[in-house]
Amino acid sequence: MNTNRFILIALLLLVSLSACQLATSSPPPTSTPPPPTETVTPAPITTPQATLVATSTNLPIPHPILSDVRVRRALAYCTDRAGLIHSVYPWLRESAAFAADSFIPPQHWAYIGDDPDFTRYPFSPERGQALLEEAGWTLTSGAPYRTNANGEALALTVTTTDSNFRRTWTAVWEEQMKTCGLHITRQHTPAEWFFGDGAGLSRRDFEIAAFAWVVEPDGGWLKPDTHACDQIPSPANNWQGQNFSGWCNEAAEAALEMAATRLNTDEQRAAYHSVQREYARDVPSLPLFYRVNVFAVNPALENFVATDDGLHTWNAAQWRIPGQDTIVIGEDAEPASPLWFEQAYVAGVIRTLIMGSDVIQRNYEYQPVLLKQLPSFENGGVVEEFVTAKEGDLVVDWSGEVVELRPGVVVRDAQGRKVDYNGGEVSMYQLVVTYEFVDGLTWSDGAPVSKADYELAYRGMCDPAIRGAGPFSSTFPDPFPACDRIAGVEFMSDTAYRVTWKPGFSGAPPIHRDLVYFLPPFSRLPAHQVVDDGRRLADVPPSEWAYFDEVKRKPLGVGPYMINEWVYGQSLTLEANPYYFQGPPATPRIVIKFLEHDRVIRALVAGEVDVVDWETIGPEDVEEFQLLQAQEAGKVRVIARPSATWEHLEFLLTLP
16 A cells, blocks of 8 residues: 555644633633643733723734734744754754744745745844834843833743653743743643643643644645634634634635645645745744654665655665675564554554555655656646535535535535535536556566456455454554545556545645545555465455455565565564566665664664664664764764654734
8 A cells, every 4th residue: 555644643633722811921721720740930020911892893802912023023033943952952963954934844845945025033132132122122221021111021921741852942942032031931731731622722721832733745734724714713613723823814814725725736835935924924933943853774874765754665675785685674663564554653664665655755745656657637647527516415525524515514616715505506626536557566476466456455445344343443443534535436457547536625735644636545455365265365355354464464565575584573574576666676685673672772883783763763862872972983874854843832812
């Protein structure tokens, strides 16, 4: 199956925040949080009050301090990102690649680049202090903090989790703000409260919130169905949405709509550039830095290239260490199987070696491997048809979920507009996508890949036994959300199939990370493979597949390697697949050793392991196991890369 869809990436629980009754600089939550693990309490300080005025228009109430964009910009200028990065990664020698100035990283296809209209905030306490003076916050001689004309102090509270990671960098940020005359109180709370329902973020119970988002290949975390003006969590919308800051920018919202309704990359890029300009101008939140992923390898290893999706074994067929016929990978976890129903990261690492990769990600762009090309309008692989949907039809709604069309359902019509269905007929678009794979794919037993293999993959993928019943439900309830969104499949040949998606499905923005229209929703399974009771796999009900070692522990594949021996709890030995479509791998054998965490890293330093990935080795291990010293001694090569997870500060612009 497409390995890209099975990467276990930790996604943050991004939910909205709880009704607060306005008082001073730190609105009290309506639900009482548990006692913070660590709260830095200042001496009593008088802070600005906001007056609640009843109006017929029910306008949002601005935060008494943070609603002033000059203050938010000042906070940005007073922030030294390099200092924050160094506080949590003291061993990292170069920090520039990890600093964030937008919600889209510099290597992303949608990044705004050197646009002169994009506002950047380099570390400049002088510019920050000047903005604060302009906003009426002055620093009296000898006073530690700024005050306004009423004598009220410039004091704010930052709320976050009680992890050591965030305790560390927020403490440094507190000191940075003190330099500019801001009094910052840190409130560290359990993650269960901060990210939970009915409190924390879900009720906007904060002034400044510190947490992380995850970059997505299709553009970013901002979406019209989560961050629009009507997605500010409040009692009126039952606290729905992820627009925690309360940012409402009509130009940005229009651009987000365009990014969501255009499938042309140039149009999407232009739309995201517009959003980034507005975001940087308004500063509803402050991007800080990307977390670090670490790989460590044998310094003699050639052609090792990590990808954005983390599955570093995507090009293992090119790996080589001069003079060695075996490369050893160290893992501190072992999967039950390398097949598609196993969601563990290590299963994906092994799966790419055996099954190959239909598509990979590099610089947040998808690149075809076993897929001949990414289908598009330009190459004829994607056709947009227009259909008439009526009440009772199954469609994909505005949020990307499959629903029965009923009055009140919000859909995207044929013009890409957001509409409330009120009955009768509505014109909607429907995507028809053709997925073509490279010629000459052959299973590791020598049998050519056939149309029946794609038919079996589709039948098995959408079988209820795979999607949440039987032996797979405890592992992952629904590994194939694409099934519900498929209206029909035409198996055209041994190398191609065509999918007609349900009306409304666009693949942009995907609710599920892998539901992108140009990614194959399913790959192939060896219909001809004979299991140990004599039946062909095509004749075995999917509910029984997990019980056969031929399927679970020694599957056929079309990747560069095939399983030779699996000694459970110890190692997995892979030999070169003689039928691999790109020819023999550079290294005949790969061995994966399953070891306890500390033993993996010690084995790497000792030269017994050649590759350790970011899921096994953590940034904290670099210092603990003195890996930089080992690198200087020529024993390892440490590779640090920005991850897709970025830390930021969210500013409360309007009160709940």
